[in-house]
Amino acid sequence: MYDFKANTHKQITTFNGEDRNPVYNTDESAFFYLSEESGSFNVHKMNVVGGKSEKLTSFKKHPVRFLSGSNDGVLCFSYDGDLYTMRGGSAAQKVNISILADARNNKEQVYRITSGSGMSIASNGKEIAFVYRGEVFVTSVEGGVTKRITNTPEAETGVNFAPDGKKYFVLQ
Numbered sequence: 001m002y003d004f005k006a007n008t009h010k011q012i013t014t015f016n017g018e019d020r021n022p023v024y025n026t027d028e029s030a031f032f033y034l035s036e037e038s039g040s041f042n043v044h045k046m047n048v049v050g051g052k053s054e055k056l057t058s059f060k061k062h063p064v065r066f067l068s069g070s071n072d073g074v075l076c077f078s079y080d081g082d083l084y085t086m087r088g089g090s091a092a093q094k095v096n097i098s099i100l101a102d103a104r105n106n107k108e109q110v111y112r113i114t115s116g117s118g119m120s121i122a123s124n125g126k127e128i129a130f131v132y133r134g135e136v137f138v139t140s141v142e143g144g145v146t147k148r149i150t151n152t153p154e155a156e157t158g159v160n161f162a163p164d165g166k167k168y169f170v171l172q
Contacts, residue, residue, distance in 0.1 A: 001048065012050045019044075023069035025088075032056070032075055034067050043067060043077065043086070057092055118158030129159040 001010045013019045015037045022033040030048060034041045037053065041063035044053040057064060062080045069075050075086050076095075083095040118131040121141075129138045134155030139146035150156055 012046065012048065013053070014050075015053075021067040023067055023075065025069075026071070026073045032067065032069065034064055034077075036063075041065065043075065043092075056086070056089070118156070120158075120160045122161045123163060127161075129161060131156050131159055 001012055002008070003010065013033070013035070015035055017036045018041075019033050019035045019037075020041075022031045024031050025045075028048065030045055032043055032045050035044045035053065037044065038055055038058070040060060042059055043056040043064055045056055046053045057079075059079050065078045067075065067077045073087055077084055077092075079092075083097065084092040085095055086092040118136075120129045122128070126141050127138055128141060129136060129149070131137075135151065136149040136156050136159045137146050138149055
C-alpha cells in the first residue's frame with residue numbers, strides 16, 4: 001500500500017507466491033484480491049493493516065481471473081470462461097449471458113442449393129467444388145461449411161481440382 005503523505009510503500013500480503021488485482025471494499029477498511037495461496041487463483045479478503053486472509057471462493061480446476069469491484073460493493077470476476085458476481089461474504093453467482101446478433105449487420109447469407117454445374121470432387125474424396133449462379137463454391141462431403149471461392153463479374157462455367165486435390169482450376 002502506498003502512503004502519499006509519507007511517500008512510502010508497505011507490503012500487506014505475505015504469501016510467497018502471486019497475489020493480484022486488489023479491490024477495496026466500500027469503506028476501504030479491507031480489500032479483495034486474487035491469490036494462489038490455495039493452489040489456484042481464488043478470491044481472498046484481507047484487512048488493509050494486514051493479517052490473515054479470508055478465502056472467499058474455492059474454485060479448483062481453473063484460476064479465477066479479472067477481479068473488479070463496483071462502488072456499491074459487488075465483485076465481478078471470470079472463472080472457466082464464465083462471469084460471476086458476489087457481494088461481501090455471499091456465495092459467487094454465475095451471470096447468465098445471452099448474446100444476440102443484429103441480423104442487419106450480418107453479411108452471411110444462407111442459400112438452399114438444389115442444383116449446380118461444373119462439379120468436381122477432390123482426389124481425397126473429402127471436398128466438392130461446384131458452380132452456382134456463376135460463382136465457385138467448395139464444400140465438405142461430410143457437411144459443415146460451404147465457402148464461396150470466387151466473386152467475379154463474369155460467370156464461371158466450370159471448376160476442376162488439381163490431381164493433388166489442393167488446388168482447383170476455374171473455367172470461364
